[in-house]
Structure formats: C-alpha cells, structure tokens
Amino acid sequence: MPVPVPAAVAGVLVLAAVATVLVVRSGSDVQAQTGVTTLRGVVGSEKQAFFQDADVKAALRKHGFDVSVDSAGSREIATSVDLGKYDFAFPSSTTAADKVLNRPQVTGKKYAVFSSPLAIATFQPIVDLLSATGIAKQVNGVWYFNIRKYVDLAKAGWRWTNIRGNTTYPVNKRILITTTDPRTSNSAAMFLSIVTYVANHNSVVQSAADEKKVLPLVAPLFVNQGYTDNSSEGPFDDYLSLGMGKSPMVNIYEAQFVDAAVRHKLKPDMVLMYPSPTIQSEHTLVSLNGNGDKLGQLLSTDPELQRLAARHGFRTQDDRLFTNTVNQRKVPVATTILDVANPPTYDTLERLLDAVSKSYR
Structure with a gap:
C-alpha cells in the first residue's frame, strides 16, 4: 500500500517539477x-x-x-x-x-x-651561412632553399661543422630541417612529397621502382631527427621561444610565420625561407x-x-x-609560388609514409 506523502513535501515536489519544465522550456526558447x-x-x-x-x-x-x-x-x-x-x-x-x-x-x-605553401622558419645568421655554400639564395628579397643540394648533403652525411669557415653555428649536428612526425602530421607528409620528388629527378614518384630508389635517400631526413612532434604547432612554438640553438631550420606552413608576424611574435633575426621546390597545401x-x-x-x-x-x-x-x-x-613573402612539386597519388604517398614509419623501428 503506497505511503502517503505529506502535503508540504508534495508541494515541494510539484514546485520542483514546474521549475524543471520552466528551465527546459527557457533553454529551448533561448536557442x-x-x-x-x-x-x-x-x-x-x-x-x-x-x-x-x-x-x-x-x-x-x-x-x-x-x-x-x-x-x-x-x-x-x-x-x-x-x-x-x-x-x-x-x-x-x-x-x-x-x-x-x-x-x-x-x-x-x-x-x-x-x-598555404610549405616554408622554412629560420634565422638570418643561418641563411647567411647557407648562402655562402649555395644552398640558400635570395631573389627579390625572398629567401629560397635548394632541396636538391639539401638531399645531396644529407646523403653525404654533412654536419654543420663541415661548412668551411662556420663560426655562426659551429655545432656537430647533422644539417637537417626539423619536421613533424610523418606518421601523424600533414606538414611532414608534404615535405616527404617534396624530397621524394627531387630525389626522383624532379619527377613524381609513381612506381614501385621509384619508391625503392628514393626511400634510402629520404627516410634518414626524418629518422635522424630523433623525436618529432605530432603536429606543426609544437616545433614552430619552439622556434619562436627557443631560438636557433635547438632547431636552426623548421618546416612550417607559410601561414604560421605570417600569423606570428601579425601577432608581433617574431624577433628581428627570424627569416622566412621557401624550399625550392615547395608544395601548396x-x-x-x-x-x-x-x-x-x-x-x-x-x-x-x-x-x-x-x-x-x-x-x-x-x-x-x-x-x-x-x-x-x-x-x-612588411613580411617578405613570395608573391607568386612558381616552383611547385606535384605530390604523388594518395596510395603512393601512403606507401611512402608506411615505409618511412618502418624505418623508425
């Protein structure tokens, strides 16, 4: 047999129910x-x-x-x-x-x-040093980075101390562009597209033979970096806050550099440089x-x-x-992006990324 509810309690329950209905209706009305x-x-x-x-x-x-x-x-x-x-x-x-x-x-x-095209965030002392070697070149106030020479230097195992007369950055580290993790991040995957294109004699990688030819050249560009971030925000934040000691060259989207300029986050010696060729993302x-x-x-x-x-x-x-x-x-950018590499097909890029991933093991 139901237990009688005191009148006062019943009144509270009724008021609570009414309030709930009003709240729900009020929320719906606001929306x-x-x-x-x-x-x-x-x-x-x-x-x-x-x-x-x-x-x-x-x-x-x-x-x-x-x-x-x-x-x-x-x-x-x-x-x-x-x-x-x-x-x-x-x-x-x-x-x-x-x-x-x-x-x-x-x-x-x-x-x-x-x-946004891929770009490289670097520093004036670094571009001056690279300019003396012919890797970096300035055209109409815009800096460009020769990917062909970069791949060749990496293949030869060059380090910063191998650059003759280098008193700017006399560090015994490999000459590498800092990227994100190609297993997770698009910016690294797009950079992989660039270097495989160049390593394949400026031709899009299309066949299994092409893949076999370029992978030994390009996989070390990623694996030899050691730990890499999962997304492009991490290395660029390090670039802005830590200077060139950790990463003298960072693979970024052009938009990140311009956005940092708009938000007054750039220091006077920070420079935007374009890989040649680059790729439009x-x-x-x-x-x-x-x-x-x-x-x-x-x-x-x-x-x-x-x-x-x-x-x-x-x-x-x-x-x-x-x-x-x-x-x-007053950000010096390339007005028109002309030297652009074509990325491989979806399936080919996936195979390349998978192969580079296996190189980490």
Missing part, C-alpha cells in the same frame, strides 16, 4: 530566439588560432554558429581520430581530406577553404553532417571570414586579402 547552432570540429593545429580568434567567433556567430575545435595531426584526423563526435574535420591537405572521406560511414563533402574542410556542410560553404565564400583567414596568414581566393596582410606587416 530558438538566438538561432545559434553549436558545432564541434577537429582541425590541424595550425588552424586552432583562427578558430579561437574572437573576431572569427563573432563573424561565425552572426551566421548562427558557435564553433569549438580540437586539434590533431592531419594524418591522425584521416586515420585514427574518432569522428563520430564531430560535425566537421579540417585537415591540412586534399590528400588527408580524401582519406577522411574514405573512412567508413563518412559521406560528407569537401571544401578547399584556403591554402590546400587546407580542406570535410563536412560530417548537414551543419558541417553549411560551415564549409560559409568559410569558403564569406568575405569577412576570408579576410580574417588572410589575417592569420592563409592565402584565400581573393589574393588581395593576403597581399594586404603581408604588406601591412
């Missing part, structure tokens, strides 16, 4: 009134500052979106990140985006939102549902968001936006 949709995405670390920018958040909110992001290496996004909890994935290349689209139960679309959003699709369209077309992307150093469909940004900050 209905604001029309704001919350989205969650996983992005390459070099884009995290863009999504955390208060102006970007405000511009997105005008269009009804609150966007929060987690960061991961692009190859991690493409292969191992649990995408079920996200509305969009935003790796740093079309290759990684295609791999996302090939994952089970992913049926979204892809949007090439903006681009198309930062490509993959929608994982309808809301992600709307965001992809918005980021690709909205003039204000494209302007803000340029402020973070990315090249957009309107070249003038990027040009205005670098001119305002």
Whole structure:
C-alpha cells in the first residue's frame, strides 16, 4: 500500500517539477530566439588560432554558429581520430581530406577553404651561412632553399661543422630541417612529397621502382631527427621561444610565420625561407553532417571570414586579402609560388609514409 506523502513535501515536489519544465522550456526558447547552432570540429593545429580568434567567433556567430575545435595531426584526423563526435574535420591537405572521406560511414563533402605553401622558419645568421655554400639564395628579397643540394648533403652525411669557415653555428649536428612526425602530421607528409620528388629527378614518384630508389635517400631526413612532434604547432612554438640553438631550420606552413608576424611574435633575426621546390597545401574542410556542410560553404565564400583567414596568414581566393596582410606587416613573402612539386597519388604517398614509419623501428 503506497505511503502517503505529506502535503508540504508534495508541494515541494510539484514546485520542483514546474521549475524543471520552466528551465527546459527557457533553454529551448533561448536557442530558438538566438538561432545559434553549436558545432564541434577537429582541425590541424595550425588552424586552432583562427578558430579561437574572437573576431572569427563573432563573424561565425552572426551566421548562427558557435564553433569549438580540437586539434590533431592531419594524418591522425584521416586515420585514427574518432569522428563520430564531430560535425566537421579540417585537415591540412586534399590528400588527408580524401582519406577522411574514405573512412567508413563518412559521406560528407569537401571544401578547399584556403591554402598555404610549405616554408622554412629560420634565422638570418643561418641563411647567411647557407648562402655562402649555395644552398640558400635570395631573389627579390625572398629567401629560397635548394632541396636538391639539401638531399645531396644529407646523403653525404654533412654536419654543420663541415661548412668551411662556420663560426655562426659551429655545432656537430647533422644539417637537417626539423619536421613533424610523418606518421601523424600533414606538414611532414608534404615535405616527404617534396624530397621524394627531387630525389626522383624532379619527377613524381609513381612506381614501385621509384619508391625503392628514393626511400634510402629520404627516410634518414626524418629518422635522424630523433623525436618529432605530432603536429606543426609544437616545433614552430619552439622556434619562436627557443631560438636557433635547438632547431636552426623548421618546416612550417607559410601561414604560421605570417600569423606570428601579425601577432608581433617574431624577433628581428627570424627569416622566412621557401624550399625550392615547395608544395601548396590546400587546407580542406570535410563536412560530417548537414551543419558541417553549411560551415564549409560559409568559410569558403564569406568575405569577412576570408579576410580574417588572410589575417592569420592563409592565402584565400581573393589574393588581395593576403597581399594586404603581408604588406601591412612588411613580411617578405613570395608573391607568386612558381616552383611547385606535384605530390604523388594518395596510395603512393601512403606507401611512402608506411615505409618511412618502418624505418623508425
């Protein structure tokens, strides 16, 4: 037989139930009134500052979106990140985006939102030293790094102390560009694309014979670095804070250097240098549902968001936006990227990455 509930207690329970209903309805009413949709995405670390920018958040909110992001290496996004909890994935290349689209139960679309060529963050004393050896050359105020000579020096086992008259950086370390981990990160995978292209006599690696020929030349460029970060944010942060003692040359996206200039984080002796050839990295959003699709369209077309992307150093469909940004900050960049290597196909790049991964063991 049910136990009678005292009237006072019953009254409290009724009030609590009413309050709960009011809270739920109030929350629904607020969402209905604001029309704001919350989205969650996983992005390459070099884009995290863009999504955390208060102006970007405000511009997105005008269009009804609150966007929060987690960061991961692009190859991690493409292969191992649990995408079920996200509305969009935003790796740093079309290759990684295609791999996302090939994952089970992913049926979204892809949007090439903006681009950034690979570059090298270095220091004036280093470019002066490399210039004397013919590895680095300045053209119209922009520095370029000869990848062919770099591969040859690495093959010969050159160290910084092998450079005649080197009093600038007399360190008995191998002459290596610091990259991220090619097993997880797109920037390292794209750098692998460059060096394999050069090692294959400026031809895209296409066959098993090509792969067999280039791997002994390029794998040591990664393995001999020792520990490497999973995403491009780590080594660039070290570059900004630790100086040239740890890493005199760091493989980055051009956008990272320009973004640091906009945020007044560069020191006077910091220099942007382009590998020759370089590669254009198309930062490509993959929608994982309808809301992600709307965001992809918005980021690709909205003039204000494209302007803000340029402020973070990315090249957009309107070249003038990027040009205005670098001119305002007096960042010497390549106006037009001409010497560009073509990446291998998706399957070939995966085989190359897998082979380099095995070299770590």
